[in-house]
Amino acid sequence: xxxxxxxxxxxxxxxxxxxxxxxxxxxxxxxxxxxxxxxxxxxxxxxxxxxxxxxxxxxxxxxxxxxxxxxxxxxxxxxxxxxxxxxxxxxxxxxxxxxxxxxxxxxxxxxxxxxxxxxxxxxxxxxxxxxxxxxxxxxxxxxxxxxxxx
Numbered sequence: 001x002x003x004x005x006x007x008x009x010x011x012x013x014x015x016x017x018x019x020x021x022x023x024x025x026x027x028x029x030x031x032x033x034x035x036x037x038x039x040x041x042x043x044x045x046x047x048x049x050x051x052x053x054x055x056x057x058x059x060x061x062x063x064x065x066x067x068x069x070x071x072x073x074x075x076x077x078x079x080x081x082x083x084x085x086x087x088x089x090x091x092x093x094x095x096x097x098x099x100x101x102x103x104x105x106x107x108x109x110x111x112x113x114x115x116x117x118x119x120x121x122x123x124x125x126x127x128x129x130x131x132x133x134x135x136x137x138x139x140x141x142x143x144x145x146x147x148x149x150x
Contacts, residue, residue: 002125004094004123004125005057005060005122005125006057006059006060006121007055007057007120007121008057008058009053009120010029010052010055011051011053012049012052013029013049013115014117015048015114016114017083017113017114019081023045024047024048025047025083026044027046027050027074028041029116031056031067031069033058033066033067033068033090036058038058060094066087067088068088069085069104069118070085071085071116082108084108085108088104088118094124097121098119098122099120099121100119101119102117103116104116
């Protein structure tokens, strides 16, 4: 897989379970790609259909192939509640360069419980060459292979 930067635009969610008794839920999202993790802002009173429009960047440097989104509900008096998650394969965005705003299913206990909308962009890192202009993958022990027939 090429190296580069994955840009995630967290747009919105809809149809989330509103389990707060007295008020609207305060949802946020934890975005995880390998060991990298980002957290969106908490949308206080965002309810079942919050809007974020936030951008997150992840470094892609190996064969990791999915982005995990955990939708949580901020709770002031108890532990935050897990509302559901979406697992997004990134192979398509790496191949295409970008995927426009797309809704992905949010699942909890293998059941559909809403949607989350994202836009994805992958910016590949240019291939790096060493100081003498030789591609590092083509050189062996300081010598380069000769194309000359002997």
